[in-house]
Amino acid sequence: MSKNMVGKMMLPALMLSSAPLALAPSLAHAQDAAADAAASDNNGVIVVTARRREETLIDVPIAVSAFSGEKLAEQGAVDITALQQQTPNLTLQIARGSNSTLIAFIRGVGQQDPLWGFEPGVGLYVDDVYVARPQGAVLDIFDVDRIEVLRGPQGTLYGRNTIGGAIKYVTKKLGHDFAGKVRGVYGSYNQVDLVGQVTVPLGDKLTIGGALARYWRDGYGKNLTTGAEHYNKDVIAGRISIEFEPSDGVFFRLAGDKTVDKSNARHGHRMVGNGALAAYVPLSDVYDTRAGIGDKNKVKNEGVSFTGEIELSDALTFKTISAYRDGHTDTVIDFDNTPDPALDVPAFYDDRQFTQEFQLLYEGERLQGVFGLFYLDARAKGAFDTVVGALGATTLTSGTVKTKSYAAFADFSYDLTDQFKLSAGLRWTKDDKTGTVFRRNYTGLRSPLFGNAAAVPGLIRTNYTNDRSFDQFTPRVSLSYKPIEDINLYASYGKGFKSGGFDMRGDAVFTPTTVNGYKPETVDAFEVGMKGAFLDRTLFVNLAGFHSDYKDQQVTIQVPNVAGGIASFVDNAGKAKIYGLELEMRMVPSRNFSVTAAFGYTHADYKKFLTYISGGTTPIDVASQRVFQNTPKYSGNVSATWSHDIAGGRFAVTPALSLRSDYSQFEIKNALLDQDGYALVDASATWTSDDDRFQIGVHGRNL
DSSP: OEEOOOSOOOOOEEEEEEOOEESSOOOOOHHHHHHHHHHHTSOOOOEEOTTSSOEEGGGOSSOEEEEEHHHHHHTTOOBGGGGGGTSTTEEEEEOTTOSSOEEEEETTEEOSOOOTTOOOSEEEEETTEEEOOSTTOOOBOSSEEEEEEEESOOTTTTOTTOSSEEEEEEEOOOOSSOEEEEEEEEEGGGEEEEEEEEEEEETTTEEEEEEEEEEEEOOSEEBTTTOOEESOEEEEEEEEEEEEOOSTTEEEEEEEEEEEEOOOOOOOEEOSOOGGGTTOOOOSSTTOBOOOSOOOOEEEEEEEEEEEEEEOSSSEEEEEEEEEEEEEEEEEEESSOSSSOSSEEEEEEEEEEEEEEEEEEEEOSSEEEEEEEEEEEEEEEEEEEEEEGGGTEEEEEEEEEEEEEEEEEEEEEEESSSSEEEEEEEEEEEEEEEEEEEEEEEESSSOGGGTOTTOEEEEEEEEEEEEEEEEEEEEEEEEEEEEETTEEEEEEEEEEEEOOBOOTTOOTTTOGGGGGOBOOEEEEEEEEEEEEEETTTTEEEEEEEEEEEEEEEEEEEEEEOTTSOEEEEEEEEEEEEEEEEEEEEEEEEETTEEEEEEEEEEEEEEEEEEEOOTTOSSOEEOGGGOOOBTOOSEEEEEEEEEEEEETTEEEEEEEEEEEEOOBBSSSSOOTTTSBOOEEEEEEEEEEEETTSSOEEEEEEEOO
């Protein structure tokens, strides 16, 4: 039994950073400006694009958390998983055995298994471009304007795989001023982060800009078998864009990005022995490993996108978003975490996708909204060996899922009166999927696909190609009431669904019905909430309560066979109810002091969970014995910022506390694998010059 130390992240890190800015200050999100504004002129406006159009946060009738890139950098946030510590009911972590594969859950809904072809439950968008696969989705925070976390199903505006919610990563527009920025960080374990950005105007209509980031870090563990560093970091990332504004109301942007992650594989840490490993002696350092499969790991992701916005009139804007993305992963997973190949898995994943979206936005006096069309053409491909050294045997699993998705959507808000606003939306989605799965036994350690040409082929366990189509209507409706300008009360209903598909691990010998695939899952979500500004806009409060009916949940069940073995099988076996509460507060009593706090509560309870147990051949409902994974009942955080003008700049100190209650890694509780409740303490101190050209910061994470 092994455990990958993903949840605790008990890594102390002390970083010193400097960020000189040349000729032009960097852009900041409206939320940062809101703090100063609230203390000075009581403006306090926070602008988001959660509904594909610019709106104040108070006016949006859904639960949204917004974070500026500048604020995250000031806190020492390394990547988007830092949002987990600040957002209620959000789990955002690096997948076991991975460096850059994302595990995301919101309000109990997400995707635990990042195998190719499986659909995520939380949608990730970079500049409105949908990122279909979790591999390479742990985005570093650089050149970012803001990140928005939309909680609850977003099936109307964002599509089929936002059943739990959506995360929007928004980069900065270049503008028309020459500017440069350099950020350097040095921290524990010889961590070195270097980020450089430049913006060059070519006339008054055309601008080119780019950013380059390089990240190093020694491992804070060691592979005692190979001598390699464990939990190290070796990443290079870049982005370049060209913006063209030929006239007022017309904007075009062509952007490209690439990330290469060569960090060593994370093998985890074996806690106890079992079976032939009963005499295994646990390691004293939980970040060390004895994995013998090797450490080679490489993840490459790249893409290009084109965005065009044309104002057709004062009220009507046309927008087009075209994008192509490509990703490839070569990795190794040592499940036994011993020098011998007791259970080793070499693997590769290869994904590519093309997306096209058209939007028509309308902004009238009483009616506002968007109509859109969406198309996706994607292919997810991969393979892995399951090497069982004691038997001298290998099972090769490989396959491809091709997806074509079509959607039409509309979402509009109408001011019934000055106080009441009705919002409604509807999306129709159709997915056409073709799944190909091949699974075969070999005698020998590794199959020919992974380098063993002498392996002797044996029984073909799975070999099929099948087609399935799924279509779904996902509606949304909400009613808002503003008794006064700064308070919005709302009630909403929304439906989300996650597309069905084919199980890439499916074993047709044990479970012949795997060739039929599995159905989509759906969530019907109800939410009531309040957003408001109080005490002359020095106190901002967002409160939301939610209740969700979760149907046809896609789960991995265990199927026994006559030979005494167990096969995993994905099926629509689950049904559940989820309800909870979220509270976010920000108090800005003066320009020199602010406090931010958040609290989340989620109660997730299975009502049906069918599986095969005790060698039976009839599925049994074991809902009372199953729990939701990656879903702590309680989560919360609090931070305070004290600032003061000093030495020609502004000095700010921010201590922060975040906590999460215990939660399970899988649907079956396991005391050795499950994560105990914990609290983390961070602290930051920064000094920023009055002209915004220089910033120096010291950050302590997980103190």
